[in-house]
Amino acid sequence: MEIRDAVPSDWPQIWPFLRDIVRAGETYTWARDETEESARAIWMAEALPNRTLVAVDGDTVLGTAKMGPNHRGPAAHIANASFMVAPQHSGKGVGRALGEYVLDQARADGFRAMQFNAVVETNTQAVKLWQSLGFEIVATLPEGFNHATKGYVGLHIMFRPL
Template sequence: MKEIDIRPIAEADFDAVWRIFQDILATGEQYPFDDASREACRAYWYGTGVKTWVAVLNGERLLGMYRLVPNQADRGSHVASASYMVGPAAQGVGVGKLLGRHSLEQARRDGFLAMQFNYVVSTNVAAVVLWKQLGFAIVGTLPKAYRHQKLGYVDVYVMYRLLDDPNNWPL
């Protein structure tokens, strides 16, 4: 039986993370990076203040990952932000949904009160649909803010959801 576990990232995961990172960036369809270095990849997923989790199949094969960070410093630090990547061979089978649900639970555990995605490419329909299914709303549109590798300039969405009723938030 296949089992997908989500666990904190380990140093031993880096080569698999690097491969997924390269595969996703090569499409030019989702992330603003052109061709990031191994060092940039490491800083993105392992950097100071970054909490990263990986989805692993049967304890061996890394399928995808997400990173969780405060969206802003200080007075905005109660709002989380997250980024996700799923390897091309694992897309379309629910890994993104597992990572998304886990990230919402983890954000709550970490004391975040809301989550915001600052840069969801509008043509990434699978991501937009998934985030809406998980309770996010499009709260803003950035016209032509992303230079898509195949489609040219396309819109970007800012998506947001509360993680708890604001009436329960601490002062």
């Protein structure tokens, strides 16, 4: 597996699994009917300090991450990132590899910490992964996420210094 900056030609492989993950309504705070045009504008970074990454095996995109500053101005030293792994590649270490890469890249880019604003508490696989990489749950917004099948569930804010 290689992790590299995404290029425009990666989008046709990213969009199908991104679309399906968002439409499932279980892990992302995006509108479930997000259009391809809008999703591409949100996900595909245009310029630094924002980055979009892909984990690939040969020509196959296994997963993707988006990272950049969580805030602007005097809070721009805190990074943020989002991750998606193609379901057929789940459980193969893609998420962990992307997470470790993003943490290293954020540190190299001069960020001092990373904050995840919206980790759905029922996404226990992600919560466990982030905790194993040193993140702590610093707050939970009760009923902050309207899960497609479980109704209103908590939304974790997770943080770790770099």
